[in-house]
Structures are given as C-alpha cells and as structure tokens.
Amino acid sequence: MLWNTMILALREIRRNVLRSVLTILGIVIGVAAVIIMVTIGGGATVQVRQQIAGMGSNLLMVTPGKRLGPGQSTDNVPFKEADSRAIARDVPAVAAVAPVSSQSIQAIFGNQNWTTQVSGSNNQYLQVTNRSIRSGRQFTDSELRSGAAVCIVGETVIRKLFGGQEALGEKIRLQKLSCEVIGLLAAKGQSTMGTDQDDIVVIPLSTFQRRIAGNQDVGFIQVSVEEGVATEKVQNDIVRLLRERRHLSSSDDDNFNVMDMKEIAQMLTGTTRMLTALLSAVAAVSLLVGGIGIMNIMLVSVTERTREIGIRLAVGALESEVLMQFLVEAVVLSSFGGLAGIVLALTTSVWLAGILRVPFVFNGGIVMVAFLFSAAVGVIFGYFPALKAARLDPIEALRHE
Amino acid sequence: MNMTAVYRTDKQALIELRGVTKVYGSGQAAMHALRGVDLRIDEGEFVAVMGPSGSGKSTCMNILGCLDTSTAGTYWFKGVEVNRLTRNQRTKLRRFYLGFVFQGFNLLNRTSALENVELPLIYRGASAHERRHRALEALRTVGLEGWESHTPGELSGGQQQRVAIARAIVTGPTVLFADEPTGNLDSARSHEILELLNGLNREQGVTIVMVTHEQDMAAHAKRIVRFLDGLVESDKPNIRNA
Numbered sequence: 001m002l003w004n005t006m007i008l009a010l011r012e013i014r015r016n017v018l019r020s021v022l023t024i025l026g027i028v029i030g031v032a033a034v035i036i037m038v039t040i041g042g043g044a045t046v047q048v049r050q051q052i053a054g055m056g057s058n059l060l061m062v063t064p065g066k067r068l069g070p071g072q073s074t075d076n077v078p079f080k081e082a083d084s085r086a087i088a089r090d091v092p093a094v095a096a097v098a099p100v101s102s103q104s105i106q107a108i109f110g111n112q113n114w115t116t117q118v119s120g121s122n123n124q125y126l127q128v129t130n131r132s133i134r135s136g137r138q139f140t141d142s143e144l145r146s147g148a149a150v151c152i153v154g155e156t157v158i159r160k161l162f163g164g165q166e167a168l169g170e171k172i173r174l175q176k177l178s179c180e181v182i183g184l185l186a187a188k189g190q191s192t193m194g195t196d197q198d199d200i201v202v203i204p205l206s207t208f209q210r211r212i213a214g215n216q217d218v219g220f221i222q223v224s225v226e227e228g229v230a231t232e233k234v235q236n237d238i239v240r241l242l243r244e245r246r247h248l249s250s251s252d253d254d255n256f257n258v259m260d261m262k263e264i265a266q267m268l269t270g271t272t273r274m275l276t277a278l279l280s281a282v283a284a285v286s287l288l289v290g291g292i293g294i295m296n297i298m299l300v301s302v303t304e305r306t307r308e309i310g311i312r313l314a315v316g317a318l319e320s321e322v323l324m325q326f327l328v329e330a331v332v333l334s335s336f337g338g339l340a341g342i343v344l345a346l347t348t349s350v351w352l353a354g355i356l357r358v359p360f361v362f363n364g365g366i367v368m369v370a371f372l373f374s375a376a377v378g379v380i381f382g383y384f385p386a387l388k389a390a391r392l393d394p395i396e397a398l399r400h401e
Numbered sequence: 402m403n404m405t406a407v408y409r410t411d412k413q414a415l416i417e418l419r420g421v422t423k424v425y426g427s428g429q430a431a432m433h434a435l436r437g438v439d440l441r442i443d444e445g446e447f448v449a450v451m452g453p454s455g456s457g458k459s460t461c462m463n464i465l466g467c468l469d470t471s472t473a474g475t476y477w478f479k480g481v482e483v484n485r486l487t488r489n490q491r492t493k494l495r496r497f498y499l500g501f502v503f504q505g506f507n508l509l510n511r512t513s514a515l516e517n518v519e520l521p522l523i524y525r526g527a528s529a530h531e532r533r534h535r536a537l538e539a540l541r542t543v544g545l546e547g548w549e550s551h552t553p554g555e556l557s558g559g560q561q562q563r564v565a566i567a568r569a570i571v572t573g574p575t576v577l578f579a580d581e582p583t584g585n586l587d588s589a590r591s592h593e594i595l596e597l598l599n600g601l602n603r604e605q606g607v608t609i610v611m612v613t614h615e616q617d618m619a620a621h622a623k624r625i626v627r628f629l630d631g632l633v634e635s636d637k638p639n640i641r642n643a
Contacts, residue, residue, distance in 0.1 A: 004523055015511045304510070311507050314468060315521040315568065316496025318489055394495075395468040398507060 005321060009328035022297045023382075024337035027374040030290020031341025032348065034370040035363075037283035039349040041276030043358035048272045050359075051190075052265040058095075058225035059128060059261040060235060062087075062242070077255055078217035081205060083245060087221065091237045093229040096124040101208050101219040107157060107201060108173040114160035118174055118201045120208020126185075128222040136168050136183030139204050147206035152183035155198035172201075177211045179203060190357055231260050287370060291377040294334075298381035303400060306389040310397030313390070322390045323383070330382025334375040341374070342367055413480045415576065415608055416442040416465060421474030422631075423460050434460040436631035437474065442610065444575070447602040449619035449639070450612045452628030458612050459580055461628065465610060466499055466578040467491040479575075496524055500569030500607075504581040506561045508553040508568075514540060515549040518567045525572060539567040543597060559590035566597060570607065577601065579611040583618055595621040 013020045065076045084099035102119035119125070123138045133152065143150050151172065158167050167181050188197040209216055225234045235258050242256055305326075312322050345367075353360040389397050423435040435457045442448055452458045463469035464476065467483065476483040478494065486494065500521075501507075508517050518536040527535070540549055543563040553561050562582060569577055579598065583591035599621055601607045611622065619625050620641060627635045 004526070008523065011516075307507070308509060311509060312520070312524075313492065314466075314495065314501050314507070316492060316524045316572075318492050318524075321524065393469050395463045398468075398503070 005324045006328055008325045012329055019301055020333060023294055023333050026290045026293030027334055027337030027378055028341040030287040030374045031338055031370040032345040033286035034283040035345035035367055036349050037279040038363055038366040040352055041279045042361040042363055043353050044272050045276055046361050047358045048269050058231050060223040061259045061261055062221040063257045079221055080216055081218055084221045087223060087238055090241055093226045093234055095224045095226045096127040098122060098125040098128045098222045099205055099218040100222060101213055105174050109161040112161045114157060116157050116199050116201055120203050120205040122205055128224040132186045133183045134186040144204045147204055147210050149177055149179035150182045151179045152185060152202045153181050154185045154200040155187040156196055157201055287373060294377050295381045302385040306397050306400040309389040310394050313394035319390045323387060326386035327383050330379045334378030338371040338375050414441045415444045417477040419475045421471045421476060424472045433631055438633055444608055445606050447609045447623045449622035449625045451619050451625060456628040457631040458628040462578055462580055462612050466501060467495050498575045500574035500577045502565050502569050502579040502582045504584040506565045508561060508564055511552055513550045513552055514564045517564055518571050521572045535571050539571040543567045558586050562594055576608045581612055
C-alpha cells in the first residue's frame, strides 16, 4: 500500500511540473540564500580573526603628523633613525622597534618589471610584522650600517619578476640601485585592509635613505610590545619620550601619533560581525519569502486538489490513503528542494569564497536550520489543506469551487 | 470487510430506504432536501430518477452512493444498515460495490484516460499488470480503444464521459450511479451514452440508478421514479422498456 502511495505521489509530482517546480524553487531559494550568506559572513569573520592573529602581537604604529585621517598633518616633522633608537633604548617593555620608510618603486629583473612597495628598515622589521624568512638570510649589521645593496623579497614580487626561477643571489634593479636578493619572505597573504602583504621588497634603511629617498627621514616607526605588558603604558611612555625629543611644550598638541594596531583590528572584527548579522537578517527574510512562496503555491492549488481528493474518495480511497499520498508528495518536494538548495548554496559559497578571497567555512547548523524550516513549511502547507479536504464528505469535496 | 451492522431477515432488496431525510443547516435556516423518502431498488434494475431542480433527486442519489450521509431514516445496502457504518466502512462499500458517473465527468486533469480508469483499481490493491489489463478492457467496452494515452483536455465531452463510465465499471460494481450523465452533452452524444448504460444493464446485469431531468433520457430506463419537494411523487415502470 505504501509503495502504491509513493507511486501515486511521484506520478502527481511529475504530472504537475509547473506547480512542483514553483514549490521546489521557493525552497531552493530560501535554503540557498541563508546558507550562502551565513557561510560567506562566517568566512569573512574567520579571515579577520586569522589576520589579527598573524599581525604580530601588541603592535604600536608611530607616525608623524597630528592625526591619522583626512587632511592629515599640518606640521609634519619627520622622524629620524635616532628616534627609533631612543624608543628601543629608553622605553621599557619594548620587544622590537623598526623604523620604516617606504615608497612605491618599479622593480626590474631582466625584461620583467613590477611596481612594488620598497621599504627601508632593519631586521626587527620582520619581528614586528610577524614575518619570517623562507630561504636566504637577514641583513648583517655591516650591511645595515654601510647601506649595502641587498634586499629581502616577498612572494608576489618573486612570482612576477622571476616566474619559477631561483631568485636568491640574483640582482634586481630599483631605480638606479641594483641590489642582490639575499632572502625570500614567507608568504603572508592579504591584509585585513585587503592589500597584498607579499608585494614587498625590504632593503636596509640606510640604503633606502641614501640611494632612494635622498634624505635621512624615517616614514614611521613600528614598535612591538613585550608579551603580557599593557600596550597603553608603553604607548604613554613613547608619547612622553617623543614629546621631549621634539621639544614640545605642555600646551602643544602632539605632532605625531601612536596607534595600537589591535584597536584597529578589533574595530574591523566588529564591522565584519555586524555585517554578518546584517547578511543573516537579509537571509532570514529570504527564507521567510521562500516560505511564503511555497505556502502560496500550496494554497493556490487547494481548489484543484480538493476536487482531486473528492474524486479519489468517491472511487474508494480511504482518508488515510489520500493523506499519505499528499504527505509523501509534500515530503518528496520539500526534501528535493532542500537538497537542491544545499547543493546550490555550497557550490556558490565555494565559488564566492574564491572570488572574495575569504576562507570557506562550512556551517552545518545553518544548513540544518534552513533545510528543516523550508521542509516544515512545505510539508505543513502541503499537508494541512489536504487534511481539511480529506475530512469532507466526498460530495462536498467534489463540489468545491 | 467486517460489517457489524444489523441484518434484515425478510427478502433482501439491493437498496432500501425508509423514512430518509436530509436537512442542510439548522433552526430557521434549515433546508429540508429530503422529507422522508421510502424507496426500494432490486438487483438488475435500471432506474431513472426525475424531478425538478431542488426536488431532492441528486441528494437522494448521493446518499445512496455513500457520497453523503442522511440526517435521519434508514438505508440498507444488501441488507447492511449503511447509517451505522463508519466513514472508512462506507469508503470500502464504494470501493467494492459502487461506481459513479457525474455530470461534470470529474476526471483527474493532466492524467491519461488509462490512468484515470486505473485509479479505482489502485485503491483495490490490484497489481500493475491487472490494472492495465482491466482498464484497457473497460476502455474497449466504452468504445475508446486507441484513446488510452489522451488526457481529459484532449478529449471531447462525450469521450470524457465515456472515460468516466469506464472508470466506474472497471471494478465491476454492483450498482452504477449516474448523476445527470448527459447534462453536458448534445443529444446525439447523450443517446450514445444511454445506449452504453443500457448495454451494461442488459448484458452485464449492472444495476443502474440515473438522475436526469430529460424525458427522452429517462425513456431508456425500465423504471421511472419522480421526486417532488423532497418526497417520492410517483414510481412506475416504464411501459416502453419494462
């Protein structure tokens, strides 16, 4: 009997292609929308979290000028290398200090060229930015002191200039400076702000100042604070030291800025989290709309189906047989729609994650919730009108307009 | 089928109604469709039920066909008191003993003639092979050989009614109820349908109860029962056919 009912239900689905497709479509869209949005949102959050973890611990960024933001600085007195040394020497609980000057420069190797960010700094740069050397070596003290023509190169630059070739020991040209590749940086990927952190060439600060910038300025200073020390205290110490070194009276505002990178990162996490919540809300609405779509199709077909139920009852179908048929129909349509939605959502999510460069994070919970909700809507609105109709006297059901 | 109803001891009629009433609504708004109908139909009869609209003839037939229930009175089918049967038992009565032909055909849309005719057999639990075999035979009986795969939308009114008749007779019912089977057909088609019903009655001994308001359709029957205001007004054999 159950087998017969299954056959009847499947026949009925096949016979009413349009109705079946519309029902399934509602479920597919509802399920897919929710899963995609939550998956992508979750991926973005995970990515931000990873980047914060990879950003280097307790990083402070010291920049000249009054405030970061539009219309930046009025009296932009640049730092000198001595400022960086003073911080390293006089501020307690500082783990590493890297003075950095950088500029966008075209790097040339053979007939390949690639415009990249060239930074002049010291070995502590690697420590504060939480990077490591994949192969080759750091700068030596004498190279740093004498301003030698050597460089450490990021993954992207290697790929663009050398293709698959061995880069160590080769010489690349930065403007008029021809420098030897002595180290390759381990890849780090995209930053929180979406820039490529591997599109970089690092040379000694003195080399940068003499051969590229042509002055003794330092663009900014990155400071990493020792583990377990409150960054606020170090921040205050740096401000005090720099005010003194820059001869600011107590009435003057700071003409430099000490920022905690963690704060920026946390702000970004908050933003992504809010975005995920927003996307989820949108997704919930699509699920609801999908549900209403299913409901409409089911209710619209009730008249026709009530007559069908009347016919079946008249020719000798038991109420339970009719109901079983409708239940099977609703379950088959809903599960089919749900599964199609899940497949669509997962393929789209993987594809979108690739495009948006966020990790694909599978969230089984939301898949279940979306599927169960849609299936429940499908089954309830497929089954209950049928239940009402099957309880009528056959003649009532047949007369239904 | 386990019928725990009361069996009568005197000579059994196929169908017997005694004092059957049907009231729609209640109180002031109550509408008395049947006011106490007594009727007896024996096996093998061909009864035409006539009467003006609202006389209760269709209501009476729906009660006879177990498509509807009476308000009061007693209905015996083969000696079984139908009023006392449960809903499912009445369904089984329809399944095994009764066949229906409606004025509006009531076929399943988008469903082939063959599948429409197979429908009652599915609920009887017949095998796919048996279903097909019997449905084809029924379609042949009503002269629709070659039209098996057409859906109702692709068939004319007369052909649709033939499909409906095939569906009604495919189970080999004891009684065939026809509610204005020719109401939607022209007179040539109508006479063909009546010929068909007549043939079933004569050759296969199917008892036929047919509601109609057309005199020349009723003329095919062996007996004519007239309803008026919810009561049997007259009940006489059709002299021409009796």
